[in-house]
Amino acid sequence: MIRTVVVDDDYRVASIHAASIDRIPGFTCVGRAHTAEQARQSVRELEPELLLLDVYLPDEDGLSVLRGLNAEGTAAPDCIVITAARDLGTVRTAMHLGAVYYLVKPFGLTQLRNQLEAYRLWRQQASGTGEADQETVDTLYSLLRGATDHPGTGALPPTMRKVLEAVRSSREPLAASALAAQLGISRPTAQRYLSELHRRGALELDLEYGSAGRPVHRYRPATR
Template sequence: MIRTLVVDDDYRVARIHAASVARVPGFTCVGEAHTVSEARQAIAESAPDLLLLDFYLPDGDGLSLLRDLAAADGPAPDCIIITAARDLATVRSAMHMGAIYYLVKPFGLPQLRRQLDAYRLWRSQTSGGGEADQATVDALYTLLRGATPSQSADAMMPPTMRKILDAVRLSVEPVGACTLADQLGVSRPTAQRYLSELHRRGAVHLHLEYGRAGRPEHRYAVT
């Protein structure tokens, strides 16, 4: 679960955002703070992964808090700025301080949810070790700048997996690994391996088709 702290001086708005976070799969709200000092204490006690951070606070501003967190020893939480501030100087400062996104008030709750979904996917794709080629780097940046999770997920797939997913999308009926292998010129085990991974990711549905005898045939269709 992605532990999220909501920081907003308006108690009503903070409650709304906290409730919205709690309804997004993969997220949990670990608290609300309404001042910079409350936010510092909550961060120290709860160690959140993500801040939903308002800019205007009674005892300071969100960018000062973000700057201090970036300068502190140890890992700092990621941050999505949520503010009515629209001037470009503030937007540039937020970007320089490491904010991963900037939502301008007022905004719809579906927009907040889309950004949280994008952040969850971005976080899952950047966790762990390994290396990233340029296509992966481009997809990660694109994801945080407004692409839908499905678009960025496609961009980060291995080329053969992406071809298999495209072929399943184009099929008018559920299709199996043998058919895809013949269409795409890959081996059946390769097609089945990628189909199984696409199913694990939730990109395709599995249909079991039973014949007169023997094991059922695995066929796949897009979700």
């Protein structure tokens, strides 16, 4: 289980995030903190592996907490920043301090769940031993970069990624035949990728019934 501490000055938001964490397989929320000092104390006493860290705290900003944890010389927990701060300076600082991701409030619980599941997959992939070739490194980075997609769509094969982007950019739901003509691939290949993306939750399926015969399967981006 990935031991997680939620740090947010809003008690209600912290409670919602804690409950969400406990519903995700592989995670457990071991504590909540509402100030910078409480966050430091929670890290010392509970030894979490992950922080969900807000920037705006009443006594100090969350990035100062992260900076201090990194400077202590012991292994600091991983950190996902969750904040309403949108300025690029704050984003750059969070990245420089090693935050594995940055979620801008407001965000949906589905987006939070997707990011946590991507983080769990990243941990599993990164926990091995030995040397990593460039493909392995690229996959590890892509797992977190693509985590705002639905689970399992962060490190897609190139053709599947093109299929997903084509559906997302289309003004209307796409059938496999239209997609195949657009991308220059066979219809069975297009259908296979569409079906897999639908299975992963990235696409939704519309059935269009005509006067006779089987319904036409058309795909559109999944709503969050």
